[in-house]
Amino acid sequence: MKTDHAPSSVRALTVHAPRAPLSGSVHVPGDKSISHRSLMFAALARGTTHITGLLEGEDVLRTADAMRALGADITREGAGQWCVQGCGLDGLREPADVLDMGNSGTAARLLSGILASHGFTSVMTGDASLRGRPMKRVTDPLAATGATFLSRQGGRLPLAIAGNANPPPLAYRLPMASAQVKSAVLLAGLNAAGETRVEEPVATRDHTENMLRHFGAQVRVEPMGAGGRVITLQGRPDLVARDIVVPGDPSSAAFVLVAALLVPGSKVTVRGVGLNPLRTGLFTSLREMGADLAISNERVEGGEPVGDLTATAGALHGVDVPATRAPSMIDEYPVLAVAAAHATGQSRFRGLEELRVKESDRLAATVALLEANGIKVDVVGDDMIVHGTGGAIPGGGLVETRMDHRLAMSAIVMGLAARKPVSVDDTAFIDTSFPGFVGLMNSIGAGLAA
Template sequence: MSKPLKSSQAMPLSGGVRVPGDKSISHRALMFGALAVGESRIEGLLEGDDVLRTAAAMRALGAEVERLEDGSWRLWGRGVGGLQEPADVLDLGNSGTGARLMMGLVATHPFTTIFTGDASLRSRPMKRVSEPLSRMGARFFTREGGRLPAAVVGTDNPLPIVYELPVASAQVKSAILLAGLNTPGITTVIEKEATRDHTELMLRNFGATVDVEYLEDGRHAISVTGFPELTGRHVVVPADPSSAAFPAVAALIVPGSEITLRGVGMNPLRTGLYTTLQEMGADICFQDAREEGGEPVADLLIRASRLRGVEVPAERAPSMIDEYPILAVAAAFATGTTRMNGLSELRVKESDRFAAVMRGLVACGVKVEEEGDTMVVHGTGAPPPGGGTVAVNLDHRIAMSFLVLGMASGQPVTVDDAEAIETSFPGFETLMNGLGAKIETV
């Protein structure tokens, strides 16, 4: 059943909140805890549908996973190489991260795993993962185009590889490194552009040997040594910087707003949006910088600001690939033109986000153009007309982005189905309304 929501002009947003835990780190904490020896405890785990699907999958692969009364999670792992064949199909719902990383986990275990997901996930390409994992010895049986459902027949004689990523992808990098944990020797991934490094940081924290070598031509090689003994750890998950982007932009565009977002992850490979917003003139202060669970975090004080158009370089895309939809909303309110370069990866996310953002902006009266892999948004320095109904296509970030646009546009904005928001930001509507938004069921 669909869940249409309407967002109308908000009062000035105010207050302090903590958005849900980081989705990328939550997935990895569950997986690495399942591979560790002994008990792991996770605090701040994102309890959205994507992550809960990963928790269920790790149970199916033999780990003990339970939620405790205090809201933390406890895992008792199986050790590297100790996963067991699941009795049923693993349904990862909407989670590309869960599916791709888990394919890496099982590729070097000698059993068969069948993966499926919702209509959105079943439409997303998996060849970028299956191709390198096949080189390591796994076999893949998929639908046409390498799409789910897919059967992964793991190998009992895995081979280490050196693999250069054809496109920047933390998911593909991570899948290969996870397969390398249960592979003799050293498995190496070479990146042309740095992608989020949560896998490397957390694997080291659990006891793996992960080396990074910076090559002369600007590339760098990430290597993992096979058969480590991972040991259970206490993991504190920071607030998700991608989720924080929505109230952050809302506070920037709703006149008179001032909010604080607490404990937001500030990994430098995830903060491209905040760099870009500051270049646009955003009033964002980073307070009480600290480290939690091996990751840098800070509190963000954000005040309403007059934004100006900027040129966003293509090399920044890996550090903000999930944030382009909400950046496009900010650009709609800015004075002048914003050019976002290097957005090819947006076409293969939960939906074709490039097309979805453009359709949504047009529906809300914003002038936008496509120039190859560049999106050009023409802001006017004033609230856009709004009034549109935006097709979400099961994409949580499209839904949240256009609900934010409706908070400051001339007329309310409606999204046709906000159900997918639960995959990454449970309680989004309640949190935003608590700050002063006016989001309601249609």
């Protein structure tokens, strides 16, 4: 499947501390996790779904392309406004070409569940970063559907899937917390007669469960010991189109808010941010560090809690973040590490093994980001210990982003708070999750060179 969405050239950037405080009120793009799921579920439903606030980043555009290739009619009607004419669960067709998922691990892993439970053959690939990321954590449980998977060594893309149109219901206990694996198993269970059951040891983001209910599926969620949950899905539901409003992505809001907390004198509001409690671990951690982070105008939109967040700059202190919080903030650790570098005292982030299999080895990349800019960091097992500078980040380093959009944005935030300019080797991949990031930051006074 040919697309023209991939970033076409390297965009290096040197970031200086702004001459004045950051200020203003902004919207961030729609939640990426919900945007992916909106397109997938709308394609699997009967009828026409209108989506408002869809993230139009590279990752989500790949999902739109893939669902079109599988038979859904998907059109863009305006900025963030999309219309999906669904196929129904039995209406997907074999794609005529390879499905190129670009940089999106979420899209590739969730789509695997759909493809495993339909009776045709498909092939997925991605960019160099995605082709290096493991898929066995998804294909191993999905093999119980009767689907056949053929991949490169280590379970890496390209991945060929010969699906089974009559899969049995699955029963799977996640060995580690992963919303992507949970969602892939539930998506496969949609086409199975009977109940699919997933046990997760720690509660992970529940957008898939919420959206299943939104489209008419029967989903039960029951507590399991030590903070875990059991999710049960009744297979072969009649999914019926329903409109969706996508809230602002808390993972994207994180970069704007942390920048406001670190640049002296700043005060910035991000409006309409998703406040799902399984996504707000960063905000909890920042408050524990002493951050002035206020929530206002709380409401519910499209089944998800939403509110406006205002960050006011001030002193921060070190924090000890428990491993149990990792699923609710797994994408925010790099920018939290920047906040910890600015804070007074030592911060310890526990249980970060999941960071090793993100767009890059995000744990190693975060350590390199900090060390390149004069911050002392220790890694003990799967824990990262950041030694704060009390507001005196040296800076002056070159950050290798490794095709990782969140690392690039974290480096930019660090540059805004550092004494010396921070160089970022490539910002092109920021578009995968946050198109217009540089422009938005400049609108609040960041002064980033285009």
